[in-house]
Amino acid sequence: MGYLDLDTKMDRKLERLQQQAREFGLQVVRPAGIALDKLHDPADVIAEGSLLWDVFRQFREAGLHKTMIPKAYGGTMGSVSPLAAPLVNEQMGYADGGLAVSLLVSVMPFAFAILSPHREIRRWAADYAHDTSGKLIGCWAITEPDHGTDWVMGTCSEGCHPSMAPGLTAVKKGDEYIVNGAKSAWVSNGTIATHAVLHVGLDPSKGIHGSGLALCPLDLPGITRGAPLNKIGQRALNQGEIFFTDVKLPKKYMLLPSPGFFGKNVFGHTFLGVANSSMGVTFASQAQATLDLALDYAGNTRRNGKLLADKKDVRLRLFRMFAKVEAARLLARKVSAHFFSLSSSPVSPITASKASFWAISKALQAYFAVYEKSGTVRNWSRKYTEGPEEPTPLMEWGKYGVVSKITATETALHVAEEAMKLFGEDALSPDCPIEKMLRDARASTVEDGVNDALAIATSESL
Amino acid sequence: MKLVEMDILPGRETGAVLKEVKKFSKAMVRPAGVEMDSIARPGEALAEGSALWEVLKTFRKLDLHLMGIPEELGGMGGEDWMTSVVVAESLGHGDPGLALALYACCAPFAAAALSSEPGPRKLVKTFCKDYDCTLVGCMPPAGVPRAGKPTVFAKMDRGRAVINGSVPRAANAPIATHALVEVEIAGRNPGAGYALVPLGDPGVTSKPAVEKSGQRPLPQGGLAFDNVKLPKGFLLASTAAGHARMKRALFLREQKLLAAVFSGVAMAAFEEAQKYAAARIQGGVPIIEHDNIRLQFFHMAKDLEAARAAARRLAQHLEDKPDNGSALNATGVRCLAMETAARVVSEAMQIFGGYGLTKEFPLEKMFRDVRSAMVEQGDPDALALAAMAAG
Structure with a gap:
């Protein structure tokens, strides 16, 4: 069956990238996902010689991991269209939902590293962009x-x-933080990651709002x-707990040391939105893959002498699936591309130079220093009763990421149930x-936030 | 928040039986199902001394295999509809795969009890006293009456039936001693009937247990027959009227069973979610206190009570008017139960959040069990269309 690419912003270069990602997905990722799913013991998924490592290595060799790293650090962000990242993510989701998540979440600490005031940490981004062996894995x-x-x-x-x-706490002691606690078994890449974006509790009296962020x-x-x-499901995706016992974390690794960033503000919303929008792209594409298999099956299978594709009940079912898939796909791509255009296109001069990242990170640290001193954080809970905060474009955007995720994952589940029938x-x-x-x-409807909880939390920004 | 038994419970004697069945289901069937589900190679779950055999033997120790077999052959006589439904619900609550295995284990012998020939009747008598499980029955899914054609053929040879052909998937095939299969009869008096095939015959090939995602505790496999000569009288229901009656009876019985078993699965999912929601604290309170979660529970309860009630209504109707059940009614009830179970299990799983996806909690297995059953026992739409065609 043919799909029209309704996105008019596609050009030759993007089409080539899409094609490259599609071939890699179908030739390498999908068969690996099917084989890894069958392993009875999830420890075998990450054993030496597992197909998982081939997937990671070949993904990096093909340079498909670079779309979320700025040009200044060896990535392609800022030098290609903001559609590039969603297009690659789509093809990974089309190939295998679980492995797509594994490949995608892997970039996270390295993409965040560019916001650090420390040059050595910012360099993580470049190390990741240049890693062709797949040895750097984020979670x-x-x-x-x-x-x-x-x-x-x-x-x-x-x-x-x-x-x-948070149960995991970081207590400042001189030039380091002492970290104790555990992260859950649902941390994707949890048992294989080399680097983490780590949420830590700094001030328990403020609940989740009292947390900071470390790399x-x-x-x-x-x-x-x-x-x-x-x-x-997603058995090819490694997940598992990470335990911290009296870990001495040098303070340079604390990216956002002020409690309060992950609250009802631009960071909390954007965090959820970014992760959710990628989930949206991944599972809208998985839904499309399911539909394609169903169409192929209906066109080639006879039951009681009749081609399935000629039966009216089957035709109705297939068209309804198509309608849902296309709606989810268009939404997911639009939302994801919009985020990448917010963060790269209009500021592409910034993404080209390392000096600008230094400036951004300094500004960010200064913002948090002022933020804490201003007492805003201490009055945080009272402030809510006074009405909503002034929305920013990114805060407004966050809810679209959630919409994309909910729509895509529920579509993927529905379409898979229909295909089973x-x-x-x-x-x-x-x-x-x-x-x-x-x-x-x-x-997927639980992963990255239970859908209903995401909806209720984000409803505040309606 | 508690679901009450809305039907009038059976008398004290049956009440005691049901209590035993519930205990058996909770203490043995559920854990055995979980254990068998976790075994990587399906063949290993079937080995002698495994949890499966313990379940099969305990079922007989409770004399549950005697239900529906006439007293003169050593059975308990007719079963009352309430007992049969509550037993099936209860076993489904424990493990749907094992519930179906237990049914298939007995069904061929219950069918043989309808014969007037001495051979099958003697076999049934032995079965009733067989507490060591040396006799194990096997059944392919019962087809919708007047839909589909048998894939096994019988020809008559000096008064004895010789059968050829194969069935792709039958419950208990890898462990069974006798299979009940529908056959098309060729020869001077063409027609159809049911062959009670002793699987020890050298002409029988049993394909190994199939690897599956759900209902893993239910042993399934294919059977192939190459010139298998049946013992005298082992071709059952070979008259036109007899065949039609047995086909319909088997079909209706299976619909009733599946409806009750999967109502049981929905109940189990509901109860597990209830326990979890009372214990899991998010937002500073047990999650059952959040209105969105409460609403989910309300709709689960509403749907599953409707499915249970329909299953009981069908069972009662079949007892009152055994020759009167329509494929449309029965298929409707069974589809309602399976679709409800699928929805309730999925909702319950969502309440469990990430824990629902893991092997630590029973929800992910319930999800696999229900979805597999919907395919293995026929998908709802295909069944619906077959039922519409059959009337």
């Missing part, structure tokens, strides 16, 4: 065994409730990992990825 260490949805609700006013305070190398003494999580028993044959897609999609 987003946010949720904890006792605080899952709490982190989502932390982006709205009720996140200041002290009972929601943490995961080879510091006192850091250990749990067993890889055994789960229903169409395939019948054939869905269970070992070569057919439909049943796996159902399980992968099932995980």
